Amino acid sequence: MNIPRITIAGLSGGSGKTILSVGIIAAWTNLGKKIAPFKKGPDYIDAGWLALAAGMPCYNLDAFMMEKEQVGLSFITHSMNKDIAVIEGNRGLYDGIDIKGSTSTAELAKLLNSPVILCIDCTKATRTMAAVVLGCLKFDPDVQIKGIVLNRIAGPRHEDVLRKSIEYHCGVPVLGAIPKLKKQNFPERHMGLLPTQEHAWAKDSISAISEKVSKYVDLAEIKKVAYNALKTSFSRSGRQQSVISIQQPAPRIGIVRDSAFQFYYPENIEALISLGAETVFISPFSDSKIPALDAMYIGGGFPETHAKELVEKAAFRQQLKSLAEDGLPIYAECGGLMYLGKELILDGKSYPMADVLPIVFGFSKKPQGHGYTIIKVEKENPYFKTGTEIRGHEFHYSRVLKWTGHENNLVFCMKKGVGFINKKDGVCYKNVLATYTHIHALGTPFWAEALVKNAVAYQKTRRK
Numbered sequence: 001m002n003i004p005r006i007t008i009a010g011l012s013g014g015s016g017k018t019i020l021s022v023g024i025i026a027a028w029t030n031l032g033k034k035i036a037p038f039k040k041g042p043d044y045i046d047a048g049w050l051a052l053a054a055g056m057p058c059y060n061l062d063a064f065m066m067e068k069e070q071v072g073l074s075f076i077t078h079s080m081n082k083d084i085a086v087i088e089g090n091r092g093l094y095d096g097i098d099i100k101g102s103t104s105t106a107e108l109a110k111l112l113n114s115p116v117i118l119c120i121d122c123t124k125a126t127r128t129m130a131a132v133v134l135g136c137l138k139f140d141p142d143v144q145i146k147g148i149v150l151n152r153i154a155g156p157r158h159e160d161v162l163r164k165s166i167e168y169h170c171g172v173p174v175l176g177a178i179p180k181l182k183k184q185n186f187p188e189r190h191m192g193l194l195p196t197q198e199h200a201w202a203k204d205s206i207s208a209i210s211e212k213v214s215k216y217v218d219l220a221e222i223k224k225v226a227y228n229a230l231k232t233s234f235s236r237s238g239r240q241q242s243v244i245s246i247q248q249p250a251p252r253i254g255i256v257r258d259s260a261f262q263f264y265y266p267e268n269i270e271a272l273i274s275l276g277a278e279t280v281f282i283s284p285f286s287d288s289k290i291p292a293l294d295a296m297y298i299g300g301g302f303p304e305t306h307a308k309e310l311v312e313k314a315a316f317r318q319q320l321k322s323l324a325e326d327g328l329p330i331y332a333e334c335g336g337l338m339y340l341g342k343e344l345i346l347d348g349k350s351y352p353m354a355d356v357l358p359i360v361f362g363f364s365k366k367p368q369g370h371g372y373t374i375i376k377v378e379k380e381n382p383y384f385k386t387g388t389e390i391r392g393h394e395f396h397y398s399r400v401l402k403w404t405g406h407e408n409n410l411v412f413c414m415k416k417g418v419g420f421i422n423k424k425d426g427v428c429y430k431n432v433l434a435t436y437t438h439i440h441a442l443g444t445p446f447w448a449e450a451l452v453k454n455a456v457a458y459q460k461t462r463r464k
Contacts, residue, residue, distance in 0.1 A: 003076070004226040005085040007040075007109040007116045009093040011132065015121045016151035016178070018046045021088040023213025024222065026053040026206050028084060036082040038075065040108050041090035042372070042393035042438065044263040044300070050088060053206050057266040061087065061112075064103045064372050065391050066443035068111055074267070074442060075112055084226050087114060093136060093143070097372060106143045113230040115146040117175065117222060122162055123152045130165040137170060146225045147175040149217060154180070175225075176217030181209075250278040251294040251455035258283035260310060261335055263300035263438065271441035271448035272297075277455060284316035285309065294462065295329040295455035296320075298336030300438060304363060304398065307344050307351035317354045324356040324432050327461070329382065329454035331447075332434035334396055337420075337427065340434050345401060357427055357434060360402040369394040373417030373425075373437045381411045381428045383450040390444055392437040394418065405429075412437070431458070 008024070010017040025035045037050035037058040042065065051058040059078045061071050079085045089105030093116070096104035109116050118136060122129055129150075137145055148166055153159045159177040166174055213219070253272055257264065261283075272279055282290060303310060310317070324330055324340075332340055341359035344351045377388040384390065390412075400421045412419065412426030412435065419425030419436055426435045431454060441448050 002231050003036075003079045003085050003229070004083065004223075005079070005087065005112065005114045005229045006222060006226045007087040007089055007105065007112070007114040008119060009089040009105045009109070009116050010091075010119045011121065011136075012092045012095075013090070015092075016119050016149075017088055017090075018049060019181070019209055020117075020119045020149055020151070020176075020178070020213065020217070021046075021086055022049050022053045022206060023209040024217070024219065025050060025086050026210035027214045027219055028223075029054055030210060033083040034081070036079040036085040038078070038085060038087040039090070040087060040105050041103075042395075042440075043090060044265075046088060046090075048262070049202075049206070050086075052202055053210075054086075059267065060265055060440065061108060062103070062440065062443075063108060063111070064097065065393070065440040070442045071108070071111060084223070085114075087112070093118065094139060103372075106140055109144065110140075110142055113144075115144040115225050115229055117147045117149060117225065118145050119149045119151055121152050122150050122158070126158065126161040127165040129162055130169040133166050133170045133172065137172065144230075145172060146228075147173050147222065149176040149178065150174060151178050152180045153177045173221070175221050176213070178212060178216045181212065249459075250276055251452060251459045252280055252292065253277045253295045253297060253451065253455055254280050254282045254290065254293040256283060256296065256298045256336070256339075257281045258285050259301075260285070260303050260306035261299050261301040261339070263333070263335065264297075265440050268297075268439075268441040268448070271445065272452060275448055275452045277452050284313035287316065289315060290319050290323065292462075293323075293328065294459040295451055296323075296331070297451065298330065298332040298339060298434075300334035300336065303335045303338050303353070304344060304346060307346055310339065310353065311351050317352070320354045321356050324354075324430065327431050327458065329431040329451065329458055330356075330433075331383065331451055332432070333438050334394070334436050337434040337436060338398055340432065344398075356432060357429060358404040359400060359427070361398045362401040363398050365397070367395065367397055368399045369396050369418035369436055371395075371417065373419070374415040375412040375417070375419070375425060375435075375437055376415055377411060377426070378413045379408060379411040379428070381426065381433055382431050382454055383433050383447065384411075385446075388446075389415070390437070390439060392439040392444070394436045394438065396436055 008021045035054045037054040039047040047058040163174045340356040377384040410424040414423040
């Protein structure tokens with residue numbers, strides 16, 4: 001593999017990695033370069049901004065939810081025929097789930113032999129940042145930190161002291177100094193940057209940050225760093241995807257995608273297509289009725305911010321409930337789980353949802369579930385074999401206020417994470433399975449196989 005590449009890392013979350021990554025990608029894209037964007041770790045929102053900046057899908061690389069070989073092969077596959085790959089890290093450079101930092105951005109950079117550009121928030125600090133950078137350099141000498149970008153600079157004097165201190169004490173070049181930016185270009189909510197689907201001026205924001213990065217960052221030097229990346233290789237091993245025998249017509253899987261339901265890994269949709277399914281994007285906001293389908297996939301998002309609009313689309317909700325009762329295979333994650341519930345309670349007001357599952361959801365100002373999950377399948381269901389262990393992640397502010405289902409309807413046990421209720425997750429009803437845990441198709445390939453097989457079986461009943 002000889003793909004020019006860089007990893008953008010930071011000292012913590014909120015250090016400016018996304019803005020720097022978006023700016024670099026957009027600036028190079030504007031120059032006619034084909035950029036392959038990647039995001040380390042479980043993330044949808046940052047990935048959406050990176051994808052918009054590059055004009056092509058952003059793929060997630062995560063050593064917790066998938067094997068290292070899968071990470072490497074995904075990187076190679078999606079970097080082919082591109083000029084440069086830009087990988088945005090998450091959290092701090094060395095942050096991971098264990099003391100060894102096995103899931104950290106640093107370990108990903110080492111796996112891909114990718115040089116690192118370290119973005120540091122310099123608010124109210126000068127020479128001390130040289131000590132911080134020196135610590136990062138010595139903490140793991142195998143991590144190739146090749147340049148520093150100063151962020152949130154107060155002025156020329158601030159920049160001058162930082163630049164001289166870091167270059168003198170650390171021997172690493174400072175490749176940019178970005179001043180404090182006005183917040184209106186990149187508004188934030190409880191999950192970081194707002195989703196691009198909800199940001200009417202997303203392209204204008206990307207254009208603005210591209211101009212800032214082009215002005216304050218030495219893109220030519222960062223390009224040299226990317227092109228000097230070491231070669232590496234990966235062996236193809238592990239589980240091969242099954243082949244499903246499908247007769248025409250192909251099963252149609254509806255994917256609910258709009259501003260309310262927007263959290264999908266591209267690989268999940270691609271996995272369904274690779275198995276022979278036809279994917280159809282639908283939305284209660286644009287479709288007066290649900291088209292003929294053989295299965296449905298409802299991803300995560302923010303149904304709570306669209307509660308009023310979802311309530312107004314009563315015909316879609318009623319038809320969804322009817323199809324679920326008829327046995328339509330439906331797989332839902334997080335926001336999709338909430339939409340399948342009975343109602344959402346927001347600020348004391350009730351908003352009726354699809355009423356497929358007997359659940360009333362409320363909301364908190366603090367996350368109710370946040371981080372990686374490990375779930376064990378304990379009970380029979382249409383999608384996963386009992387005894388299977390699945391890795392994923394959860395992030396939700398919603399919580400269960402009332403649930404009148406049966407214990408047997410909860411098919412997952414949480415070995416790591418919070419889940420639905422009482423360390424359980426996976427609400428199962430007929431051919432519906434809804435869960436707070438998000439999965440990644442590369443790490444859980446049998447998910448796509450199960451959904452397509454269920455769609456094929458339902459198609460046969462629908463055609464009788």
